[in-house]
Structure formats: C-alpha cells, structure tokens
Amino acid sequence: MRPVGRAGDDYADRMADTPSGGPLPPSPPVPVAPPGGFGATGMPRRRLGWRRALVLSGAILLIAACAIFMLFTLGTNLGPEALLIGTAAAILPVPVLVACFLWLDRYEPEPLKYLIFCFGWGAFVSTAASLLVNETAAGWFEDQGLPVALTAVLVAPFIEELTKAIAPILLLVFRRREWSGITDGLVYCGLSALGFAMVENILYLGGHGYASGAEQYGPATGAQQVIAIFIVRILLFGFAHPLFTAMTGIGLGIAARTADRRVRVLAPIAGLLLAMMLHGAWNLIPTLTQATGQVLISLFGFVGVMVPIFFGMVGLAVWLRAWEGRLTERILPDYVRAGWLTPPEVAALSSLGRRHAARAWARRVAGDAGLRAMRGYQFAATRLALLRDGALRGLDRKPADRERTAREERELLDSISAYRSFFVGRDPQAPVGVWDGHRYHLRFPDGSQRVVPAPEDPVVPIPVVLAAPPPPPPYPHHPPPGWYGPRPPAPWPPRY
Numbered sequence: 001m002r003p004v005g006r007a008g009d010d011y012a013d014r015m016a017d018t019p020s021g022g023p024l025p026p027s028p029p030v031p032v033a034p035p036g037g038f039g040a041t042g043m044p045r046r047r048l049g050w051r052r053a054l055v056l057s058g059a060i061l062l063i064a065a066c067a068i069f070m071l072f073t074l075g076t077n078l079g080p081e082a083l084l085i086g087t088a089a090a091i092l093p094v095p096v097l098v099a100c101f102l103w104l105d106r107y108e109p110e111p112l113k114y115l116i117f118c119f120g121w122g123a124f125v126s127t128a129a130s131l132l133v134n135e136t137a138a139g140w141f142e143d144q145g146l147p148v149a150l151t152a153v154l155v156a157p158f159i160e161e162l163t164k165a166i167a168p169i170l171l172l173v174f175r176r177r178e179w180s181g182i183t184d185g186l187v188y189c190g191l192s193a194l195g196f197a198m199v200e201n202i203l204y205l206g207g208h209g210y211a212s213g214a215e216q217y218g219p220a221t222g223a224q225q226v227i228a229i230f231i232v233r234i235l236l237f238g239f240a241h242p243l244f245t246a247m248t249g250i251g252l253g254i255a256a257r258t259a260d261r262r263v264r265v266l267a268p269i270a271g272l273l274l275a276m277m278l279h280g281a282w283n284l285i286p287t288l289t290q291a292t293g294q295v296l297i298s299l300f301g302f303v304g305v306m307v308p309i310f311f312g313m314v315g316l317a318v319w320l321r322a323w324e325g326r327l328t329e330r331i332l333p334d335y336v337r338a339g340w341l342t343p344p345e346v347a348a349l350s351s352l353g354r355r356h357a358a359r360a361w362a363r364r365v366a367g368d369a370g371l372r373a374m375r376g377y378q379f380a381a382t383r384l385a386l387l388r389d390g391a392l393r394g395l396d397r398k399p400a401d402r403e404r405t406a407r408e409e410r411e412l413l414d415s416i417s418a419y420r421s422f423f424v425g426r427d428p429q430a431p432v433g434v435w436d437g438h439r440y441h442l443r444f445p446d447g448s449q450r451v452v453p454a455p456e457d458p459v460v461p462i463p464v465v466l467a468a469p470p471p472p473p474p475y476p477h478h479p480p481p482g483w484y485g486p487r488p489p490a491p492w493p494p495r496y
Helices: 010-016 050-078 080-091 094-104 112-143 150-174 182-217 219-236 240-256 261-292 295-331 333-337 343-347 352-392 399-420
Strands: 432-435 439-443 449-453
Touching: 050 080, 050 112, 050 182, 080 182, 080 219, 094 182, 094 295, 112 150, 112 182, 150 182, 150 240, 150 261, 182 219, 182 240, 182 295, 240 261, 240 295, 261 295, 295 333, 295 352, 333 343, 352 399
Parallel strands: none
Antiparallel strands: 432 439, 439 449
C-alpha cells in the first residue's frame, strides 16, 4: 500500500469540534513529517545518578524504618494474636479499593513505583508521625484538664492530612511531568490515604475490636466486635480517608496543569485546608453525638453531608476519567493535520471500549507482540496529547522546559511509529486502504478499487499507512519544531 497524500484540514477540523471540548487555543507548531521507521519501542529511561539514588535510598530507608516502628508499636500494644487478626481484617478491602484507583487511571497509568511509594508513605510514615503527634497532644490536653477528645477534632485532622499529602507533594515537586491533572492527584493522594486507613484499621480492629473483647469476655466476643467494627468502619465508612485526602489531590492536580504561579501555590494550600476541615468535621460528629446524646447529629452529619460529598466526588472522578479520552479528540487532530496520525487512529483512542477493540484486533493480526505494541501505542498517544495540552496551557516557561518538551514529543512520535509497524498492514481480512485527507481509497484482492467518503463520526474501518509529507516551509532562522529531517524507509512489508 502506497500512501497518496497527507491528511487535510476538513476532516480533522470536524473531529476537533467535540461537544465537551470547546474551541482550541492557538496551537504552537506541531511536527510536519511522520517518521516511518522503527524508533525506540518505549520511552528512554533516565539514568540513575547519584543524587537520584541518594533520594531513592533515603525514601526507602525512611519508609522501612517507619514500618518497623509501626510493627513494633502495634505488636507491643495489641499482642501477636490481635495484631494478626486486625491485619487480616484490615487488608481484606485493600485490593478492591486499589483496583478502584487503578480503574480510575486506565487511560494513562502512572508508574508502579510511584503508586507503591504513595501507598507505603501513607501506611507507615504518615501513621508513625500521626501516632506520635496525636499521643503527645492527648497527653498535653489531659495535663491541662481538657477533654482528650479534642485531639481527634483539632490535632488529628491537621497532622494526618499533612503527612498523607507529603508523598504526592514530593512527586509534584520532583516529578511534575508525571502529573496529567486532577486524576493523578486523586490516585496518588487516594493511595496514600488508603495506606494510612489500612494501618489505622489494624489498630481499631485488633485493639478496640478483638483485644478489648477477648480480654473482657473471651475470643468469641472479640470476634464479634471485629465483625461489628469491620461493618461500620470499613463497609459503611471506608471511603472517609480517601475522601478527605482527595481534596488535597484536587488542589495538587490543578496546580500541575496551570501556568499561573499563584494558582500553583494557592490551589494545593486550599485543597489541603479543605481536607483538614472535612476531616475535622467528620471527627466532630461522633464527638458531639457522644457529648449531647443526640443521635440525629450523626444521622444528619453522615447521611446528609458526608454521603452527598462522597457521591459528588465519585461523579467528579468518573468525569475526569473520561477527560483524558476526550483530550485525545481535541488535541491529536493537530497531528492529523500535520500528517502524523490518521482520523481512524484518533477515533480509536477516544474511549476505553474502542481501545479495547483495537487491542483485540492487534492481537488477532499480530499475536501477543501486536497486543503489547497496541498498548504501548495507546499509552504513547495519550502522553502525546497530555504533553501538547501542557504546551498549549503554557506550562513550559523556561527554554530548557520547552526543549525538553520538544525532545519528549519526538520520542513519543518515534515510539508511536515503531509501535504502529507491529500491526499496520498485517490484517489479511482487511482491504488495502489509503487515506488521502478526504476519502478512503480501498483496493481489493481482485485489483478493483473503491473510494469511500469519510463518515461524520470517525471510525476505524481499516489501518492506514501514512502519506509522505511535503518538504517543510522555509524558515528564516531555524526549521519548525518537530521537523526531523528526511523520512526513514517505511517499516511495513514491501508488498504493501
């Protein structure tokens, strides 16, 4: 199959006019010519310098030290039997909740090491620091003749939300380019809060549940109390800690995708303060209920306030999950106009259902290698859309940042071209097709040809090999960003 032309503007313009997107801001130049040869099949890895190795080692040692401290503290206070029972019960919901956050991050999954870092930080570092501060504050309140319950309302929300947010904040400061927006903030902060809640549940289930019941009335009563606390604390209100820290995640996500320096500072602070206030209100509800004996306070607080906030956050998370899919529809048509992508390729990225269908097709025509290539292709295309969206937002203010963005753009486009070569032209059941920017030219095995107009809604009828672009326009001082010289030989088989 020989390409006959490059993509025109009309079909790509219709693709860009999505109901949810709105008009595009003025676009910086995009690459002019798609390379057809094999590039690196993945993004290059950064070298592990001594500074990065030192920071990484320090983080691992800190988390490990806090884990040992929490294990020793809980084992001493609860006893081995209560610790094992509490741990087993607290771990039960963790895989389900982790799967929810991974489901939320399907379009552009975050590196596993960062997810583990946030979870481990929340589980051990945050709990260790919070335990020490809360116990110190409780002792001080008791010495002053004040109710110890003030610790849960005034101290615990501050220290717990602050320490849970440190890991995502560190990622934002040192790995800001790994943030795609609010979705990443919800995932990073949610996993940190989930780790914190898991260890805290060990204390409640093992200590207040099994240990106290078994000490007074025997193991059977202890098991009953574990079940009761599990139902109330995990099944009914297990969303509490992730909900609180999600407010911080929203602030961090906003800061990651804005070029306004004031917003970069104020948004995380506002999110963190909102998380503390929500956490304090949550702890205040049972405190007031116990002090006044009015059950309606708990009923109104939990059902009338917290549950609507929770469902509102779930709706926001689901909407944000689809945002990255809609983003490809708004951003990638720039690359269709430049000849790097075809309309069907952009259409195949717009929803998870279409992505799954593309993976199934790639596996059918190219086996497991084709499936892996399609996964890498989809990930690289999503990263490309996020990278260009950041450039449109003006996130790259420094020349070094702009150069790095251009370099990453080239690496992503090379990866896309390399991944594409694994499955394009390998489907024996599909006619050979050419996209000329306006219509499809299909050639069938008997030699006949047919011209098919492009539908209003872009679909994926056939894989299309891109056309050879014209030479770049003359520039007075330097070539346009993204022009990388002569196009390499096409990677598909010569018969096509």
